Amino acid sequence: MATTSKYNIYINEKSLIITSEVPKDLINYQLVEAQSFDFEKFYQALRKNPNSLFVMVCNDPKMVFKTIKDKVRVIEAAGGLVKNEDGKYLFIYRNGRWDLPKGKLEPKEKKKEAAVREVEEECGLKVKKLNEKIIKTYHVYEIKGKPVLKISHWYAMQAKGNQKLVPQLEEGITEVKWFAKQDFSIIKSNTFGNILEVINFVC
Structure with a gap:
C-alpha cells in the first residue's frame, strides 16, 4: 500500500x-x-x-x-524549542550559525529526558515545562569518511525568561539569546535546513 x-x-x-x-x-x-x-x-x-x-x-x-x-550508522539526538513568558524563543550561536540546543542521547536515556538535559546543559537555564513533541529531523554528516545519519527529536518547552543564560563553551556555543518571532529573519538567514523545519511550527 x-x-x-x-x-x-x-x-x-x-x-x-x-x-x-x-x-x-x-x-x-x-x-x-x-x-x-x-x-x-x-x-x-x-x-x-x-x-x-x-x-x-x-x-x-x-x-x-x-x-x-x-x-548507515545512526545517532539519536534530542533537543528543544524553548519559549518564555514573553513569547520569545531560545536560540544558540554555535560554530558561526544560529542553532537550537540539542545533543546525543545517553545510553538507555529517554528522548524527552535527553531533550531537557541538553537544553539545560547548553544554555545554563532550567526548563519549567516539557510540552509536546514537535517533529523529527534528519541530517547527515561524516565520521572517518563515512556518512552518519543523525535523527533529532524536537520538543516544545517552556522556561522563565529572567534566568541568566550561560553558553556551553566546550560545545562550541558562544551565545544564547531569546528571539521574538518578528526577529526570526536573523535566524533564518544563518541557520540549517533542519532548524528551519522546527521553527516553521511557530512561524
Whole structure:
C-alpha cells in the first residue's frame, strides 16, 4: 500500500527528499532513481554535483528510508524549542550559525529526558515545562569518511525568561539569546535546513 510520508534528509547545504509525490511548490531539483539506490555512493557523488535539491519519488518512502537507515550508522539526538513568558524563543550561536540546543542521547536515556538535559546543559537555564513533541529531523554528516545519519527529536518547552543564560563553551556555543518571532529573519538567514523545519511550527 502506498504511503504519503515524506522524509527530508539534510546533507551539508543540500537535501534529499524521499516522497510519494513531488511537492507542488518545489523547483530546481534533480530526480533520483529509487531502484538500486545506494546512499553511500549518492553521498560521495554529491561533492561533484552542483545541484542542492534532490527528489526521490517512490511508492513507499518509509521503506526506502528504513533501507537507508539500516545501511548507515545512526545517532539519536534530542533537543528543544524553548519559549518564555514573553513569547520569545531560545536560540544558540554555535560554530558561526544560529542553532537550537540539542545533543546525543545517553545510553538507555529517554528522548524527552535527553531533550531537557541538553537544553539545560547548553544554555545554563532550567526548563519549567516539557510540552509536546514537535517533529523529527534528519541530517547527515561524516565520521572517518563515512556518512552518519543523525535523527533529532524536537520538543516544545517552556522556561522563565529572567534566568541568566550561560553558553556551553566546550560545545562550541558562544551565545544564547531569546528571539521574538518578528526577529526570526536573523535566524533564518544563518541557520540549517533542519532548524528551519522546527521553527516553521511557530512561524
